Amino acid sequence: MEVARAGPAKGEALGRLLRQPLLQFVLIGALIFGLYSVLKGAEPSTPTEIHLGPAELKWLHETWRGQFGHPPSAMEMRAAVTAHVDEEMRYREGLALGLDRDDTVVRRRLAQKYDFLLGSQANETIPTEAQLRAVFERTPARYAAPALTSFCQVYFGEGAEGLARSRAAVAALAPSAAGKAQALPAGSGLRPNPRCYEGAAPDEAARDFGTVFAGTLDRLPRDAWRAPVEPGYGFHAVLVRARIPGQPLNFQQARRAVEADWRAEIVRQARERQDRDLRKRYRVTIDEAALSRLGAGTGP
Amino acid sequence: MSNPIRSLAPLLLAAALMVACNEGGGAPAQTAAIPVTAPTTPGTPPSQEPTRVLWGDLHLHTAWSFDAFVFTTTATPDDAYNFAKGAPLAHPAGGVYQLDRPFDFLAVTDHSEYVGVVNAAADPSNPMSALAVTRNLLNPNPMTSGQAFLAMGAAIHNGNKDFFAPQRAASDKAAADAWAKTVEIANRQNDPGKFTALVAYEWTASQGGGEIHRNIIYRGNGAPLPYTSMDSNRPEDLWAFLETNRRAGRPVLAIPHNSNISNGEMFATTDSFGQKMTAAYVDARSRNEPVVEITQTKGTSETNPTLSPNDEFANFELLETFPGSTTPITQFAGGYVRDALKKGLAMQDGDGFNPYRFGVVGGTDSHLAMSPVIENNYFGTTGNRDGTAALRLNCTYCASGTDFRKFSASGLAAVWAPENTREAVFDAIQRKETYATTGPRIQVRFFGGFDFGDFAPGVGDWVKSAYKTGTPMGGALGTAQGRRPVFVVWAAKDPNGANLDRVQIIKVWSKGGVSHEQIFDAVLSGGRVVDPNTGKAPPVGNTVSVGSATYTNTIGAAILTGTWVDLAFDAAARAAYYVRVLEIPTPRWSTSDAVRLSRPAPSDLPSTIQERAFTSAIWYTP
Numbered sequence A: 001m002e003v004a005r006a007g008p009a010k011g012e013a014l015g016r017l018l019r020q021p022l023l024q025f026v027l028i029g030a031l032i033f034g035l036y037s038v039l040k041g042a043e044p045s046t047p048t049e050i051h052l053g054p055a056e057l058k059w060l061h062e063t064w065r066g067q068f069g070h071p072p073s074a075m076e077m078r079a080a081v082t083a084h085v086d087e088e089m090r091y092r093e094g095l096a097l098g099l100d101r102d103d104t105v106v107r108r109r110l111a112q113k114y115d116f117l118l119g120s121q122a123n124e125t126i127p128t129e130a131q132l133r134a135v136f137e138r139t140p141a142r143y144a145a146p147a148l149t150s151f152c153q154v155y156f157g158e159g160a161e162g163l164a165r166s167r168a169a170v171a172a173l174a175p176s177a178a179g180k181a182q183a184l185p186a187g188s189g190l191r192p193n194p195r196c197y198e199g200a201a202p203d204e205a206a207r208d209f210g211t212v213f214a215g216t217l218d219r220l221p222r223d224a225w226r227a228p229v230e231p232g233y234g235f236h237a238v239l240v241r242a243r244i245p246g247q248p249l250n251f252q253q254a255r256r257a258v259e260a261d262w263r264a265e266i267v268r269q270a271r272e273r274q275d276r277d278l279r280k281r282y283r284v285t286i287d288e289a290a291l292s293r294l295g296a297g298t299g300p
Numbered sequence B: 001m002s003n004p005i006r007s008l009a010p011l012l013l014a015a016a017l018m019v020a021c022n023e024g025g026g027a028p029a030q031t032a033a034i035p036v037t038a039p040t041t042p043g044t045p046p047s048q049e050p051t052r053v054l055w056g057d058l059h060l061h062t063a064w065s066f067d068a069f070v071f072t073t074t075a076t077p078d079d080a081y082n083f084a085k086g087a088p089l090a091h092p093a094g095g096v097y098q099l100d101r102p103f104d105f106l107a108v109t110d111h112s113e114y115v116g117v118v119n120a121a122a123d124p125s126n127p128m129s130a131l132a133v134t135r136n137l138l139n140p141n142p143m144t145s146g147q148a149f150l151a152m153g154a155a156i157h158n159g160n161k162d163f164f165a166p167q168r169a170a171s172d173k174a175a176a177d178a179w180a181k182t183v184e185i186a187n188r189q190n191d192p193g194k195f196t197a198l199v200a201y202e203w204t205a206s207q208g209g210g211e212i213h214r215n216i217i218y219r220g221n222g223a224p225l226p227y228t229s230m231d232s233n234r235p236e237d238l239w240a241f242l243e244t245n246r247r248a249g250r251p252v253l254a255i256p257h258n259s260n261i262s263n264g265e266m267f268a269t270t271d272s273f274g275q276k277m278t279a280a281y282v283d284a285r286s287r288n289e290p291v292v293e294i295t296q297t298k299g300t301s302e303t304n305p306t307l308s309p310n311d312e313f314a315n316f317e318l319l320e321t322f323p324g325s326t327t328p329i330t331q332f333a334g335g336y337v338r339d340a341l342k343k344g345l346a347m348q349d350g351d352g353f354n355p356y357r358f359g360v361v362g363g364t365d366s367h368l369a370m371s372p373v374i375e376n377n378y379f380g381t382t383g384n385r386d387g388t389a390a391l392r393l394n395c396t397y398c399a400s401g402t403d404f405r406k407f408s409a410s411g412l413a414a415v416w417a418p419e420n421t422r423e424a425v426f427d428a429i430q431r432k433e434t435y436a437t438t439g440p441r442i443q444v445r446f447f448g449g450f451d452f453g454d455f456a457p458g459v460g461d462w463v464k465s466a467y468k469t470g471t472p473m474g475g476a477l478g479t480a481q482g483r484r485p486v487f488v489v490w491a492a493k494d495p496n497g498a499n500l501d502r503v504q505i506i507k508v509w510s511k512g513g514v515s516h517e518q519i520f521d522a523v524l525s526g527g528r529v530v531d532p533n534t535g536k537a538p539p540v541g542n543t544v545s546v547g548s549a550t551y552t553n554t555i556g557a558a559i560l561t562g563t564w565v566d567l568a569f570d571a572a573a574r575a576a577y578y579v580r581v582l583e584i585p586t587p588r589w590s591t592s593d594a595v596r597l598s599r600p601a602p603s604d605l606p607s608t609i610q611e612r613a614f615t616s617a618i619w620y621t622p
Helices: A002-006 A012-019 A022-042 A054-068 A074-097 A104-124 A129-138 A159-171 A202-209 A211-217 A251-281 A288-296 B004-008 B066-070 B077-084 B117-121 B132-137 B142-157 B165-189 B235-247 B279-288 B337-351 B389-393 B422-430 B462-469 B589-596
Strands: A148-155 A196-200 A226-229 A236-244 B052-060 B105-108 B196-198 B200-203 B214-218 B252-256 B291-296 B359-362 B412-417 B434-437 B443-449 B486-492 B500-511 B514-524 B559-565 B574-583 B612-615 B618-620
Touching: A054 A074, A054 B132, A054 B165, A129 A251, A148 A159, A159 A226, A159 A236, A196 A202, A196 A236, A202 A211, A211 A236, B052 B077, B052 B196, B052 B214, B052 B291, B052 B422, B066 B117, B066 B132, B066 B142, B077 B105, B077 B165, B105 B165, B117 B132, B117 B165, B132 B142, B165 B196, B165 B200, B196 B422, B214 B235, B214 B422, B235 B252, B235 B279, B252 B291, B252 B422, B291 B337, B291 B434, B337 B500, B337 B514, B337 B574, B389 B589, B412 B422, B412 B443, B443 B462, B443 B574, B443 B612, B443 B618, B462 B486, B486 B500, B486 B514, B486 B574, B500 B559, B514 B559
Parallel strands: B052 B105, B105 B196, B291 B359, B359 B434
Antiparallel strands: A148 A196, A148 A236, A226 A236, B052 B412, B200 B214, B214 B252, B359 B412, B412 B434, B434 B612, B443 B486, B486 B559, B500 B514, B500 B574, B574 B612, B574 B618
């Protein structure tokens, strides 16, 4: 609340609050303090005790100054104290009622924060060469270059005309020319892309011709011009000349991917370790019958 | 008039552009477009071209930006680079998103002010975690954290390095650690030849009523502690800091952004002290700021209908209020790129120097560590504020001044570079051979010259010839010697996206200290022609089904190319020419959101937009 008081006039509910007489604010605060000093005398260490000693008050004072760049006036300080007490009471009552547990936003946010701390620790660790080699040796087959396709393409333009021209060009090929890269003329030639690609990865094909084209390449027969093939620009004739299966990489070639995996792995391990620790401290029981009735099948 | 809210909250919109015939009675557009299906010379496929287009985002925040963490983003720079390389990433408001095609480069540009401090303060073992300011910033109620965030913004604005006052040492250490990690991660993620990770940050300054933020991009792998707006909020001081780095062998540049919310300060006629600019000021500015960001999620800054009343496409993704505020933006001059290009030419006429001879790039300014550039897969920019369709369309934060419905799925940078390395990307930006798109990967080549020889754009080795005999975008024409300049443009649609409506050439010029603008439809799809009476072409049409948020590529063209001669060329007048490429109309992201929510598209927002590309200009100096 303190924040809103000095902030540039913004929030609406807050704005209304601000328009309330400050005096009223301070009086209520004083009342609360009076009440608490009574409670304090009667029940020194109950959950309903809120004590603001010199340390807490100094902290509130510093916080104010940190936020607004100047020390609070007497009234501002009083208001800050009141707001703090106010928040603390509500916070505790809310906890007692389990509002934190019932609020999905609060729950998820806390869980995310917890995971984030874990992840950022893992982020800071630097792997040794031996650790990376161990990751690589465990599953070397995982580290392979993508499958590559060598192909040629000719563009015939868009629409019905492009469609007809691409079909006609391929249909007119003599059988002896059907698999020859130079058998077709240059087409419209308006694309800057090369006529022929040697060993293009799927990303490269998608980059130059769109993702649909990259998928289509895998389904075309080898060594025969085919049309129409419709990538993002219009109609093409395409000749697939070779397919090169993904080749295994050696450690040096795979190093970057290995490190990414290693990093993901330590985050996962840290999370599992944390899960194990947590599960040791919590007894979790699940009504398997009820779960079953909800269609989740039988337990593991 | 200092309003820290404006200067710091993440934001909004964008605008766009152009008009035809601002004056002079509108000469009809001169086109010599080559039809898409023109017959061409057989054989001779183009060989390796001198440059290829590379795509990326030069403006992206992660959890290490103080505001992003407040917005519940927890993804790190590592996550951001992995996302740019094509990996999926979880969104703080739920869901997992992935680019349809990887980027070629990325600059993570976390705010240098308190970089990495708020997320460090969330660690219970950090002494900052106990502070009330921290607890407020991390309060799960967005209204509470929002107020705390504004207070932090105010502190930054006031140059206060003691926001976490009793724990100043812990705060400084967290920032230094975060920067060291930022550099280390960029170096680790950089993969020469395949992916460029740039060492970068954002200097988040505001002076009067508006933002004058800059992104700082290094060419190499090392950089000292970043400069912050708490060190100084004057660009002159920032440039001095950058010069020191340059002299120490660390090439670096600055990219101004969101001039649309600068309250006219970004492209002012004075220096930051309100004094008349000097040659030294202009030298420093030009040396440090070769390009500006023309479009992003918080709006497009090309032009505004007020500045360009004859531009029928100027009313595009405009931000109407300052971010986090209901205060309308009313100062347009000094806030838009076209206006600055014009003003620069006029200033050169008068003062003999031009502070605004810059190129353009795009960036998203997303605070999610992932770039929202795809209209039908928009995921917001601001974490738990606008991370779901309902949060966005319900105007959840409109009352507090941020109408997230006005944000754009926008901001890609394209550079023409010989290879994908830090050096090549940086050098392309330095020489302004760059352009921006509002998201689609539209390819645009643009060359100008007085003697192009005999070739047709799009055919054979035309690009090599064009480089040899002309100048690419960002460059300068030579001397006229009685000739008229010729411009060649080639534009291809995003292979995953919509067809193209038209290619426009926008000419700005100055004579006797008075500047002008005129728009020419250089290439039109579908055989349309410009009406000589109005100077305008008929609209391309609209295939969008608003009810299903779909469109078809049955109008427009996949590739548009042509040459254009400036018949009204005046060899005595300074001029600049840039290209704007328009797509056919497609559903705006808010229309797709409405379909997801099974409700009508918002009636107070455009249901369709024409996405576009803007190139750096080519200049002519008498």
